[in-house]
Amino acid sequence: MPHPPRKPSPPRMRRILQFLVGLLVLVPLTVHAQETAAPAPSGHGSFTAAHAAKARTQTADHSKFKILQGPFKDGDGPAVTKACLTCHTKAAQQVMATSHWTWNVAKDGNDGYGKSTFLVNNYCLTIIGGNTEGCTRCHAGYGFKDKSFDFNQQENVDCLVCHDTTGDYEKExxxxxxxxxxxxxxxxxxxxxxxxxxxxxHFFGGGANATKHGDLDDTILKAPRTEDVHMSKQGAGMDCVDCHTSDSHKVGGPNYVIPADRREQPKFPGESVSRMSCAACHTDAPHKSYVLNRHYQKVACQTCHIPAFARGERPTNTFWDWATSGRLKDGRPYEEKDANGWPTYTSMRGKMVWERNVKPSYIWYNGNLKFTRLTDTLPASRPVVLNPAEGSYTDPNAKIWPFKFHEATQPYDPVLNKLVAPFTDGPPGSGAYWGDWKMDIAVKKGMDTAGLPYSGQFDYLRTTMLWPITHMVAPKEQALTCTECHARKGRLAAVPGFYLIGRDRGTGVDFIGFAVIILTILGVGIHGVIRYLHGRH
Amino acid sequence: MRNTLKFLAVLTAITVPLLAEGSDTKGKYFFKKSCKSCHVAGAAGKEITPLSKTQAQWKAYFAAGKHNKGAEKLDTLVKPDQVKDIQTFLTAHASDSPQPMTCG
Amino acid sequence: MRRVVLYERFERFWHWAQALIIITMMLTGFEIRGILGLHLFGFQRAVTVHNALAVALVTLIVFAIFWHVTTGEWRQYIPTRKFLREMVAFYLTGIFKGASHPVKKHRMAKLNPLQRLAYLGFKVLIIPVQITTGALYYFYPNLQHAFGWSPSALWFIAVVHVLGAFGLVAFLIGHVYLTTTGHTPLTNIKAMITGWEDLPDDEYFDENP
Structure with a gap:
């Protein structure tokens, strides 16, 4: 039964088209709004204000205490400590229980992790070969000259190095x-x-400013916000102890003995997560985007938010070549510097490389670095990594972390296959390397002093050390963008064990895909050409 | 106070044969406090370290006692006993000394 | 010849919204994968758009399923072997000789047997596979966390998802080409936009029940 033809209704069609166009515009707009919503106030200066309040609310004015009037003999630190202990009776005992005092941390039930024992690095190497007196400039105590030091003398605890506010205190x-x-x-x-x-x-690890860590040096004291959002006075104005909280003088820190996921786990009573964890302040979901927040499971905050290390004015040491040290000019040690004034060669240490704004290396890291001691036999693989990081994609505690890799050559005993402890710091005639410039004698003397076996032969060994990067966090505008990692040759190009979108693109799969598309186009094209040639349809 | 000072003076006289030379360690402290605020790389005074001169040159410099190319007297900038300490420190670690300062 | 509404208003909305969503998802998806160095949205925006559109697509499909069920239009997609051979022959030879279409379009049977197969495959195979693998892809970190899935599972999910995407591109190309095989090259597309198409008179079906 035929019915009268209806005319198409253009207004309706227009409405539909309008709707479609609207959809096209709307979706990207809402997406855009999600991404650029105004950030919450970041609390700049809140810590600076808090510190002012802290000073104001102090209940004791130490200048009123008679016992602190002195006079104290020049350089008589222990006398000051005795004065402190008259009120703070338990303070010294508390300090003496910490690694700031013992320089020795038991790990896995083994002794020997710590500067006062068999720990060794690839900067100044180790203190126990006779260098104790020079190195204990940084010990939180008085009189640590050699292994005869009495770790039980309360007045030898150095209160002032941590509690001086004048900037006039200095240790020798x-x-x-x-x-x-x-x-x-x-x-x-x-x-x-x-x-x-x-x-x-801690700014002077490795023997001089900025040398060791790459994310800790004295530029932090005057840093602009762009260098360190937390510690800059233009930023949050935080102090170290705002994150490295303490309990009974035990300051939170890695200590060589690092629990898995160390920054997350509560250290002290009252904490739900460690204050050293970014999440303690920022929560574990600080971004607007759910997808970004989920990165937290496998990617450390530091990985994106610290785009480079040594971001201050000072370069950090990335290569230290003991093997070339000890060259003399006219019988005297010398230094060579590059155009920036950074030493490229010193007789004391050998060739050196210094770098600023260094792109970190990225590895899986569950919080545990396996340090090598002088007593440990070296692995067969070369170069030797002195503190390999534990972790992998499948390790639930591991995340991708940024690291400074420090390369060096250092003396070792090729017969016993162990690292050695040369006596470096001493005057001419003492047998010290920096006095007499003879490594064989320095190693022999050092190993004797340390009381360690030595075959009598030494050679130089290529070593690598890993330093996790966690300070000098950049403002969020400088955080890495997605394609720094989600790209074929991005920053994570070498991080193994998982599929990374944008990086791992099976060329075979793409080949099949393109083949299908090209065949379709060919088929369609040939069909169309034939249709055209027949002039029909 | 006075007793302590006396004791110190005696002690120093015994341990350091030449009192007039001042203290190397103290000198390092005063050098850092007084001189290093300007005499670092990139700052107005340009970098100066003990290695900047030989022992003889330091001796000559302190004998003249002039700062800023002769514009002012050293003693007006730093207390005289501190100048002495600084001289001791710089000379002890001068470029031709037995223990040149190359660290830090 | 009579003009009839071959495609309802919702059907047209669904078709074009789906087309828009899928094409945008192809572009964003290929940008995320890094294919041909595409840089249209920027990676982060591409990810956000892709994920948002996935939700939009699923929502749209839920409505479409409801519509198909309540209107009975799902019957249009029941595959049939009737005239299948004739259809294949038409596209391979007949179309060049000017032969007439072997299957008459009708309000109640607007898809030919080849279309039925292709669209059914699209609806019950490619799209579900893409949505499933997409969801697994998106929630992989949660699933990995909860069930300890191996990293190679994500590789497998990604491979299937990407192959599906290439399949969709091929489908799109073929689909667009075949729309030009109507009475005139634009007949079918016009019908999909306006809903109206000229159909031959048919004595078996009443257009206005």
């Missing part, structure tokens, strides 16, 4: 105060540790 050999330090004045102005206190030692 064996950790004694410089005799020029105005001890009474310093003692009367003690307070909570600031960046300067921790930095006095």
């Amino acid at each position: 050999r064996a950790g004694m105060p410089n005799p020029a330090v105005p001890l009474a004045d310093v003692a009367q102005k003690v307070g909570s540790p600031t960046l300067k206190n921790c930095g006095a030692c």
Whole structure:
């Protein structure tokens, strides 16, 4: 039954088209809105304000205490400590239980992890070959000259190095105060540790400013926000101890003995996560995007938010070549510097490479670095990694972390296949390397002092050390963008064990895909051409 | 106070044969405090370390006692006993000394 | 010849919205994978758009299923072997000689046997595979976390998802080409836009029940 033809209704069609166009515009718009929603106030300066409040609310003015009036003899640190202990009766005992004092950390039930024992690195190597007196400048105590040091003398705890607020306190050999330090004045102005206190030692790891870590040096003290959002005074104005919280003088830190996922686990009573964990302040879902937040399972915050290390003005040491050390000019040690004034060769240490703004290396890391001691037999593989990181994709505690890889050559005993402890720091005539420039004698003397077996032969060994990067966090605008890693030759190109979108693109799969598409186009094209040639349809 | 000072003076006289030479360690402290604020790489005073001169050159410099190319007297900038300490430190670690400072 | 509404308003909306979503997902998907160095949205935007559109697509499909069921239109997709051989022969030879279409389009049977097969395959195979692998892909970190799935599982999911995407591109090319085989090259597309198409008179079916 035929019915009257209806005309198409253009307005309706237009409405539908409008809707479709609307959809096209709307979806990207909402997406855009999600991404660029205004950030929450970041609390800049809140910590600076908090510190001012801390000073204001202190209940004790130490300058009012008679016992701190002095006078103290030049360089007589222990006398100051005795004065402190008259009120803070338990303080020294607390400090003596920490690694700041013992420089020795038991690990896996084994002794020997720590500077005072058999731990060795590939910068200044180790202290126990006779270098103790020079190195204990950074010991939180007084008089640590050699292994005869009495670790039970309470007055030898150094209160001032951590609690000085004047900036006038300085330590010399064996950790004694410089005799020029105005001890009474310093003692009367003690307070909570600031960046300067921790930095006095921790900025100078490896023997000089910025040398060891790559994310800790004295540029932090005057850093612009772009260098370190947390510690910069233009940023949050935080102190080390805001994250490295302490309990009974035990300051939170890695300590060589690192629990898996160390920054996450609560360290002290009252914490739900360790304050050293980014999540303690930022939560474990700080981004607007669910997809970004989920990266937290496998990617450390540091990986994206620290695009490079040594981002301050100072370069960090990336290569230290002991094998070329000891060259003399006219019988005297010398230095060569590059255009920046950075030493490229010193007789004391050999060839050196210094770098700024270095792209980190990325590896799986569950919080555990397996350190090598002087007593450990070296693995057969070369070059030797002195502290390989544990972790893999399938390890639930492991994340991809940024690292500074420090390369070096250092002396070892090829017969016993162990690292050695040369005596480096001493005057001419003492047999010390930096006095007499003879490595064979220095190693022999060092191993004797350390009380370790030595075959009498030494050679130089190529070693690598791993330093996790976690400080000098960049502002969020400088965080890595997706394609820094989600790309064929991105930053994570060498991180194994998982499928990474954008990086792992099976060329075979793409080949099949393109083959299908090309065959379809060919088929369609041939069909169309034939149709055209027949002039029909 | 006075007793302590006396004791110190005596002690120093015994342990350091030449009192007039000042203290190497103290000198390092005062050098850092007084001189290093300007005399570092990139700053107005340009970098100066003990290695910048030989022992003889340091001796001559302190004998003249002039700072800023002769513009001012050293003693007006730093206390005289501190100048002495600084001289001791710089000379002890000068470029031709037995223990040149190359660290830090 | 009579003009009839061959495609309902919702059907047309569904078709074009789906087309838009799928084409955008192809582009964003290929950009994310890094194919041909595509750079249209930027990686992060591409990921967000791709994921948002996945939700939109699933929502649309839920409505489409409801529509198909309630209107009975799902019957249009029941595969049949009737005229299948004739259809294949038509596309391989007949079409060049100007032969007439072996299957008459009708309001109640608007898809020829080849279309039925292709669209059914699209609906019950490619799209479900893409949605399933896409969901597994998206939730892989959660699944890996919860069930300890091996990393190679993600590789497998990705491979299937990408092969499906290439399949969709091929489908799109063939689909668009075949729309030009109507009375005139634009007849079918016009019908899909307006809903109206001229159909030959048919004595067996009443167009206005």
